[in-house]
Amino acid sequence: MTALERYAAPRALGEALELLREGDVTIVAGGTDVMPQSHSGKVKFGRTLLNVRRIPELAGIEREGDTARIGALTTVTALLESALVRERLPMLAAAADHFASEQVRNGATVGGNICNASPAGDLLVPLIVLDATVELAAKPNGAVETRSMPLQEFLAGPGRTRRAAHELLTAVRVPLPPRGFVARFYKYGTRPALDISAISIGVGAVRRDGRLENVRVVFGAVAPTPIRGTATERALEARPPDAATIEAAAQAAHDEVRPISDVRASAWYRQELVRNMTRRLLEDVARG
Amino acid sequence: MSLAVEIEFRLNGVVRRATVPADMSALVMLRDVLGLTGTKYGCGEGECGACTVLIDGASINSCLMFAVDCDGREMTTIEGLAGDARAERLQRAFAEHGAVQCGFCTPGMVIQATRILAEHPHPDRATIQRGLEGNLCRCTGYKKIIDAVAAAAEQA
Secondary structure: OOOOOEEEOOOOHHHHHHHHHHOOEEEEOOOOOHHHHHHHOOOOOOOEEEEOOOOHHHOOEEEEOOEEEEEOOOEHHHHHHOHHHHHHOHHHHHHHHOOOOHHHHOOOEHHHHHHHOOOOOOOHHHHHHOOOEEEEEEOOOOOOEEEEEEHHHHEEEOOEEOOOOOOEEEEEEEEOOOOOEEEEEEEEOOOOOOOOOOEEEEEEEEEEOOEEEEEEEEEEOOOOOOEEOHHHHHHHOOEOOOHHHHHHHHHHHHHHOOOOOOOOOOHHHHHHHHHHHHHHHHHHHHHO | OOOEEEEEEEEOOEEEEEEEEOOOEHHHHHHHHOOOOOOOOOOOOOOOOOOEEEEOOEEEEOOOOEHHHHOOOEEEOHHHHOOOHHHHHHHHHHHHOOOOOOOOOHHHHHHHHHHHHHHOOOOOHHHHHHHOOOOOOOOOOOHHHHHHHHHHHHHO
16 A cells, blocks of 8 residues: 655756655655665655656766765766766775676665665765765755755664755765875675675775874674774874784774674674774775 | 556657556566566566666666656667667577576576677676676576677677
């Protein structure tokens, strides 16, 4: 039984926001999450099914000064094909490259991957390492208003975000990293792609005079949302990535994650993976 | 009774109109509304690729796409590849290399293989494997399918 009473595919942001203000709306873009979730019962359709895929304001990747603005409708394939992403945000390109299959990458959108808020969402880990912010639009009093929020704060729990019901996620903004920035992304599944991560790890830092500064470490699939590895970061900050530092950081990573056991991996196995793969990523950073 | 929506799109080169429930997948529309059963329902959640079609030239799992989202777009199914030179080379190579056993995955494999060959006219095996990552076959063990795609590329 569906409660659907209206389907809309507006071609202007304002029109979509007016529909959202009326309430009880299910938003769809590529459909790659909404469709199976509607079959499993995880998503129950609201009164209105709002297809945002034809809204031009949500499309495209643009450089705005020292920031990349990635429209919510950007497909994972478009991320991979973007010269700006490949050259300046290679960690995001690496995550996109490990994302599902070509058929899914052609449909799945950046905005959808964010709003689905999976603890294992493939793009979320690199985006948080890169200090991304989400842009939300609403039209409460006849005019379009936008606000921004760090992505990490936006993610509230499995499948939950801090998007208000009348808001639409329009874009994600990613600061272009400074010179000397090094980053690595790692995803573990039983096969290279098309598998939900058992764990994923993102590390980013600025290398200055042989030391790592502004270190950001993010773990995916070990908590209700991707989480910052603050103890791991402290173990690395302002230190050269030598063997002793890497070992201490890998142990800190093992000790600070609190994964659950599920069908993909046991908690024990996830912690071992986090330690060993954090070590491997950092050894790779140390090699240059 | 769920909400019905009228859509119009180009299917295998021909403009088609259809009235579809708003929550229906493009796959169910193809098979149950339009009667094109070459596109297969395998898993219904984007894991197996048996339902692969081309939307505006890009391969998509039709089971994950809302039928209403086809409106105004261009769709090619396996039926629409009849007469396509690349697809016919693949068809012959699949037959010659024993790449078809039960055949259920074959339409999706062939559609996806046309995309691989369009983007990589001379693919190595790793490229073929990577391109077919989203297509499951439970019979062949993939070797013969990869052989067939490689052979079709050589014949081009």
